[in-house]
């Protein structure tokens with residue numbers, strides 16, 4: 001148990017990668033974690049592993065009704081969410097020049113990473129405002145503060161997450177609600193396989209990149225952000241891998 005004892009945390013995109021590890025880390029810190037995503041069997045497996053500390057709930061952040069009915073679908077004593085980790089996201093069809101992608105692909109990226117995040121935030125905010133307490137942690141990306149090649153729609157989505165996080169901190173800065181953003185560099189997850197629609201290509205992508213972060217590196221940062229004293233808000237944490245192989249003898 002830890003500093004998050006008794007807090008109720010909603011983690012979106014908890015069926016894989018960063019979200020799954022964040023759910024584990026927050027449960028370890030004492031939180032009761034609502035694990036949300038579209039792939040319910042995976043969430044149920046995770047919740048079973050975490051025992052009383054977690055429940056699984058099917059959620060598609062792109063589906064207005066799925067989000068609108070989210071709170072009603074939770075057990076009564078899990079509805080006052082204290083912590084929201086907005087993590088669900090993807091870059092389907094990404095890493096190619098803008099004209100090579102389709103409008104449907106970039107719209108799906110924006111719909112999930114931006115509109116979906118805003119939808120879920122809107123849904124949990126009323127209760128946070130009413131109770132004058134809460135902490136929202138948005139998982140942005142280094143792509144939200146710098147540009148790189150062949151990444152237009154994803155960078156646009158993460159720049160939007162960055163702008164939204166900054167603005168919400170102004171909106172709620174004088175209240176008990178904190179807004180933080182964690183901006184990872186390259187993390188080895190299912191993200192690349194989803195991006196290319198090809199598992200093998202996803203693995204090759206991480207291998208070619210060299211040293212990557214692991215999901216636990218980001219989960220640890222989320223926990224750090226959440227465990228600050230009540231008068232401290234971490235606005236942003238940018239987490240990037242070193243360029244040194246973990247087994248390298250060079251110090």
Ligand SMILES: NC(=O)c1ccc[n+]([C@@H]2O[C@H](COP(=O)([O-])OP(=O)(O)OC[C@H]3O[C@@H](n4cnc5c(N)ncnc54)[C@H](OP(=O)(O)O)[C@@H]3O)[C@@H](O)[C@H]2O)c1
Pocket residue numbers: 012013014015016017018019036037038039040059060061062087088089090112116139140141142183184185186187188189190191192194
């Ligand atoms: N990996 C990286 O290098 C990296 C770097 C910077 C930022 N990020 C950000 O980190 C976040 C997590 O990515 P990851 O690397 O952990 O990728 P991942 O392993 O592919 O996990 C993505 C998660 O998002 C969920 N998701 C996707 N669309 C959803 C939807 N419509 N509704 C609900 N959940 C949805 C997926 O669950 P279901 O498919 O079950 O719904 C899955 O749990 C994303 O926001 C990503 O942009 C990743």
